[in-house]
Amino acid sequence: MTTVDFRSLTPAQLAPYIQHTKIEVGSTREDMTRHAEEAASFGFNAAMVPGSWVPLTAEVLRGTGIEVASALDFPTVGVMTSAGKAAEAAELVRLGATQIDIGVQIGWLKSGDFDGFREDIAGVVRAAGVPIKVMLELPLLTDVEKETAVQLAIEAGATYLKNASSGQIETANPASVRYLVERAPEGVLVKASGSIKGFEQTISLLEAGAVCVGTSAGIQIVTQTADANTASY
Template sequence: MQINSPQELAPFVQHTLIKPGVTHDQIVAHAEEAVAHNFGAVMVPASWVREVAAVVKGTDVQVASALDFPTVGVMTSYGKAREAESIAKAGADQIDIGVQIGWLKSGRDDDFRSDIAGVVEASGLPIKVMLELPLLTDGEKERAVELSMDAGVKWLKNASSGAIETANPQSVRFLVERAREGVLVKASGAITAYDQAVALVEAGASALGTSAGLELVQGDSASASY
């Protein structure tokens, strides 16, 4: 898809505010920004989903949250599924999840797939898997993508944050080329500049996870870790 203006990026932006110490007023203002700019989604911690859902109710802005994050792959499968169920009941429309990279590297493919499938089944929501591509070998990347789609995910995501990878067209294209029909790609990781965001969308990304959404739709550059 071709982007011709900063405003055309808005539907792709998943407006992210995930950091310690966020207050009620900050979360509400963040959600209101998402509505004002017609962002695709507002991404917030699970503990604030209910409040954000109330702010965006009646708009096209979706509520997104994340689990097993920012330290990816530390939750039990049972705990992950129960948390996903709780997030869904609170009003989320979609969830980004960490995956068990260590299990994948240990050859525990069935456990890797089942961990994701448990979240898909418990939540009933579109699930995005944070695949942490730079941490994987070429063969592991292929297995991670296939196992995730076998588990029922609706989104493939290159990384959890800029600490793992700066979002780039190469990673986006890798996922787009392997995505089955109906599976979309989200780019994430230090998306800080308009030109960078445009390149990601043109590579095939259907969503951009970033804490610099306001700057992107104004055609500016900013600092962003998510």
């Protein structure tokens, strides 16, 4: 396994580790086309977009090798039915998504419905057939609940574990990343998310073991321009 010296990378060389995110309400076709073009131009890992913009993003990115990512049961996590979540995941893949981030049923976990929590994730994994990134919302859980959530997500077939869905839940930090990395078996990866705004923060998350980060400040990070104060994903 090759170890990357992230400190030796230039800001521009961080692009392949960044999932370029745009989920603002009211974004236009022009906005989303530009977002996808930016992902290709800078060489970001993926363009993360709402499900309604997956077809356009897939069309713009066709042949570029850039992933088309989307999220469901988000930004309000745990409000969809399991059947609805699985069906939407399958539809997103049909439309061109190659990765999907999903919210989880925190309330079920806290109620002791571990089978339901696990199956909610597993249903998406089966329906989608693409890498699924599970947003665990770690700050909302007790220590015992964190351990349980991680184990159940792994059992359900998650490809990635995420510390949180957005900066409204947690500012991504090395401690949360290390927590997940230490518990992830071989083949399960970690994505960091939540108010990632700068070069040094990104480096610290990658050094802690994240294989990618999700942020709406990707361009600011790789060009070393002013941090994006509004970046929360």
